Amino acid sequence: MTLTPVLSRHWDEPSSWTLDSYRRHDGYQALDRVLDMAPDDVIALVKDSGLRGRGGAGFPTGQKWSFIPQERSPRSDQTAQGTEGAAAKPHYLVVNADESEPGTCKDIPLMMATPHVLVEGAIIAAYAIRARHAFVYVRGEVLPVLRRLQAAVAEAYEAGLLGTDILGSGFDLDLVVHAGAGAYICGEETALLDSLEGRRGQPRLRPPFPAVAGLYACPTVVNNVESIASVPAVIRGGVDWFKSMGSEKSPGFTMYSLSGHVTTPGQYEAPLGITLRELLDYAGGVRAGHELKFWTPGGSSTPLFTSEHLDVPLDYENVAAAGSMLGTKALQIFDETVCVVRAVRRWTQFYAHESCGKCTPCREGTYWLAQIYERLENGTGRADDVDKLLDIADAILGKSFCALGDGAASPIMSSLKYFREEYVAHLEGGCPFDPYASMLAAPEGVGV
CATH class of the missing domain: 3.40.50.11540 (NADH-ubiquinone oxidoreductase 51kDa subunit)
Structure with missing residues (x-):
């Protein structure tokens, strides 16, 4: 394409x-x-x-x-009658x-x-x-x-x-x-x-x-x-x-924003339905010497995809069928050097900070999610923290006042779906991508 x-x-x-x-x-x-x-x-x-x-x-x-x-909408010098006779x-x-x-x-x-x-x-x-x-x-x-x-x-x-x-x-x-x-x-x-x-x-x-x-x-x-x-x-x-562009239910052109570990990041305007594999060809691929690990199809608030999803057509129907959302078409590319726990933690901190506080699921849920991620990152995680992340995310998803809560929960739930072993590694010995992980790990029995 x-x-x-x-x-x-x-x-x-x-x-x-x-x-x-x-x-x-x-x-x-x-x-x-x-x-x-x-x-x-x-x-x-x-x-x-x-x-x-x-x-x-x-x-x-x-x-x-x-x-x-x-x-007809009234101008400043005239009024119009609505269906019930009022202006x-x-x-x-x-x-x-x-x-x-x-x-x-x-x-x-x-x-x-x-x-x-x-x-x-x-x-x-x-x-x-x-x-x-x-x-x-x-x-x-x-x-x-x-x-x-x-x-x-x-x-x-x-x-x-x-x-x-x-x-x-x-x-x-x-x-x-x-x-x-x-x-x-x-x-x-x-x-x-x-x-x-x-x-x-x-x-x-x-x-x-x-x-x-x-x-x-x-x-x-x-x-x-x-x-x-x-x-x-x-x-x-x-x-x-x-x-004539795009697909039957998602016609036309749109802009895809490629960022992260890609050779030539930027805006790529293409028909809806193009795949990430095709876009990466235009962008020079993942940075030299590395391979794709995970990516977002529509910004940080959409469920993550992995290299298995390189050929998913990037339109509204196909992305949804694959388990995510097209969203704003912000394709953030992450290679194998990135710790998924650390990446999702940064997004979680963002959503906790930006929550308006109007509804309880989002206000309280994002706060506690951020606390759990802090424990996982500094080596003081508890045995039930991984399951607790899922429980809290489930308590937010679809239950908050607006989509911010869904955005906070989606990358957590999807990252646990595809990279649960990395979360478990943080419990057992600290971040496997951190050369100083062993120094951060808690003594045996502490925090469990």
Whole structure:
């Protein structure tokens, strides 16, 4: 399977982030076409394309847009009547650019290289769902990206692509770039909405879902950066072109982020369904003199895969059938020199630190998981610690308020499935990958 650079096609050109550069490469042509269409027809086109959300769960983008109540959203100088006679609430579009999953690095380089593709996609999406206000929630730590996106938005306003009566169409849209405050939990869409409203970022109870009561209790669509950035290409290329890539249930192109022990890490844009074996061929393979031990198909919150899974097609259905999740397509590659216990411990510490504390399973479970991993690492593990890890992970999985708990439990349970002997080795004599393991091991009988 060959690479299919679409979003990344012009990343290496000088000043690729400017409006002039973007327009030289078909920029805003999709918007011109969309403004001559009815909003419902735009939703139908995106739905027919089969574009799925690129932020983790893979929910169909067009279907998500169609959940928004289709009565006309009121402007500031007029009201519209909803189905029950009350004034219809305004609609909002929110772009989730709070990329912070360990191993995930696709949205930030996209916004850095070609921010206008996100701006154009946001305008199209807002037009389709009849929204007059859109927000891009950017991770506050990535200041260069924040500034570049703000500059692109300013260029769009100056060119008449944002603001009042866009390109003479009568459609108005204001786009706000909002800087988050560095909380991983705000990548969860309802926690992001709370943060955007000025409150502490914590997941909301659902239902109601954002499509009914999202930002300011109004109908809201929340989409990932790559999902929105893919829309202009879908509009320009058409449904058949988009479906010519990928698989039947996972059509199109996407970006795979390769990092870790790989010769040439980076972004590889390819059709959904490509395998890790094929991607490694493009990336020069695992670093010289070493072999693959384990890897993540979708970031640290997805169950681990091993070398046995090199030929699993990397689309939503096949990865799920193999026991994991495609997630954000963050392929972290680990060779045989890595201790799986130590790697999973680092992720566990991250999730314990980033838990918002709203629900008991995640708040208490991640804390105790981190304590057990500390014992395993420093040689004071207890005989029942391995089974206790599984018990606690099972008490979190599917029982926490949001997916953070599942993300914390998944790498633990999968690593124990494939590498239980390494956990046992930590109990018997310390980490087998540490040359000083024997010095860290507890005396016989201690801590058991």
